[in-house]
Amino acid sequence: MNRAASGSPVRVAIIGAGKVSDYHHVPAIRLDPRATLVAACDASEELLRQRRSDWGIDYVTTDYEQICRDPNIDAVVIATPNFTHKSIAVAAALGGKHIMCEKPLGLNAAEVRAMYHAARDNRVVHMTAFTYRFAPSMRYLSHLVKSGAIGQPRHFRSQRFLDWPETSWGWRQYKAQAGAGDLFDMTIHRIDFAIDLMGPVERICGAVARFAPRDRTVDGKPCPPSEVDDWSCLIGEFQNGATGVWEGTTLAKGYEFKGFGHEWAEVNGSEGSAVYRLHMPNQIMLGKTGSDLAPVDVPAEFLKPAGSPRDPSVGEPATVFRYDLMWEFISAITEGRDAVPSFLDGLRAQTVADACLSSHERRTWIDIPDEPR
Ligand SMILES: NC(=O)c1ccc[n+]([C@@H]2O[C@H](COP(=O)([O-])OP(=O)(O)OC[C@H]3O[C@@H](n4cnc5c(N)ncnc54)[C@H](O)[C@@H]3O)[C@@H](O)[C@H]2O)c1
Structure with a gap:
């Protein structure tokens, strides 16, 4: 039943009660009067004990199937390691739950296609947690590009440089659990927003590399070494004739930026250039021929989604826009429409990321392929 029609809050369960749920999704549910957190599921009983008090909930379980069958749950957030997303999402779709799933949606496009089909065929709202689409400057950049304000888009360029310790990434450094490293963790977001800005990708040439062995945990214990990339890169052509260049690394020493790292994404159009930077999300850099790029405040209507009670002046700007994903998810549920970005967007990005690995190999x-189905 449509929760909007009933006027009751959408009852959300978190599946995967780790870091991203704690930093992004639970604070976002708290901000949204149309949603309520009713349950948490995690493989770790110890973490669940902690989340009961952290999050003030009574209903915790280690069994995601129980959540997916529960008639008192309307929607789930899947924030578990990548290799578990597919089976949880398919069970949730079969149980009629609306789904927001973390990126990458799966280990490869075949998994993601199965998730998309399950959600579509069971008529549930499906959303991919492509966080950076929600940065105010990215929302404004998208508006500028699509309204023609910088002319015909010619080049897309993105850099995501992080200065991370060279110790173990846990599940994230094993192919069977993560699929890939920097490519699926970081660059896939940039593939997604490039497609949103420029349209479909026609072809790509990609490369990945691994430098750090990561055979020690943070507390110095030995562990099996990393199997995944810590640098990823693509060049590409879009169907509209524009070019794209993406580079990501977790080994950029000196790129700390208060833990947010360096992120720069720009579009060069025939009339001007526009730049998004993660650490300054409420400003965009704009430039025209004969002038230098200069910061411009993002207009108020792009600082948050329409109707959201979030005060854009409260909190760390590079953190708080992440709460807008939940606003979009709950809006799609209560308005009975598709969420943006959907699982189909997750599939489009996954198809390009998979192609990067094949290209490298x-x-x-x-x-x-023209349009994944
Ligand atoms: N959108 C973003 O900006 C963003 C940021 C960080 C992480 N992520 C994604 O979110 C996901 C989780 O990342 P994280 O950093 O929170 O990881 P994490 O390791 O902190 O948390 C994952 C949790 O899932 C639990 N888990 C594992 N298997 C499970 C199962 N079968 N059922 C229930 N729980 C299970 C683990 O016990 C752990 O607590 C990943 O897919 C990651 O790529 C996205």
């Missing part, structure tokens, strides 16, 4: 350009 085969040392060749890869054509991207």
Whole structure:
């Protein structure tokens, strides 16, 4: 039943009660009067004991199937390690739960396609947690590009440089659990917003590399070494004729920026250039021929989604826009519409990320299928 019609808050369960749920999703549910957190599921009983008090909930379980069958739950957030997303999402779709799932949606496009089909065929709202689409400057950049304000888009360029310790990433450094490293963790967000800004990707040439062995945990214990990339890179052509260049690394020493790292994404159009930077999300850099790029405040209507009670002047700007994902998810549920970005967007980005790995392996350009189905 449509919760909007009943006027009751959407009852949300968190599946995967780790870091991203604690930092992004639970504070976002708290901000939204149309939603209520009713349950948490995690594989760790110890963490669940902690979350009962952290999050003030009574209903905790280690069994995600129980959550997916529960008629008193309307929606789930899946924030578990990547290799578990598919089975949890399919169970949630079969149970009629609306789903927001963390990126990457799966280990490869075949998994993601199965998730998309399950959600679509069971008529539940499905959303991919592509966080950076919600940064105010990204929302404004998207408006500028799509309204033609910087002319015909010619180049997309993104850099995501992090200065992370070279110790173990836990599950994130094993192919069977993560799929890939920096590519699926970081660059996939930039593939997603590039497609949103520029349209479909026609072909790409990609490369990945691993430098750090990561054979020690943070507390110095030995562990199996990393199997995944800590640097990823693509060049590409969009169907509209524009070019794209993406580079991501977790090994950029000196790029701390209060823990947010360096992020720069820009579009060069025939009439001007516009730049999004994560650490200054309420400003955009704009430039025209004959002038230098200069910061401009993002207009008020782009600082948060329409109707959201979030005060954009409260909190760390590079953190608080992340709460807007939940606003979009709950809005899609209560308004009975598709969420943006959806699982189909997750599939489009996954198809390009998979092609990056194939391109690297085969040392060749890869054509991207027209529209994944
Ligand atoms: N959108 C973003 O900006 C963003 C940021 C961080 C992480 N993520 C994504 O979120 C997901 C989780 O990342 P994290 O940093 O919170 O990881 P994490 O390791 O802190 O948390 C994952 C949790 O899932 C639990 N878990 C594992 N298997 C489970 C199962 N079968 N059922 C229930 N719980 C299970 C673990 O016990 C752990 O507590 C990943 O897919 C990651 O890529 C996205």
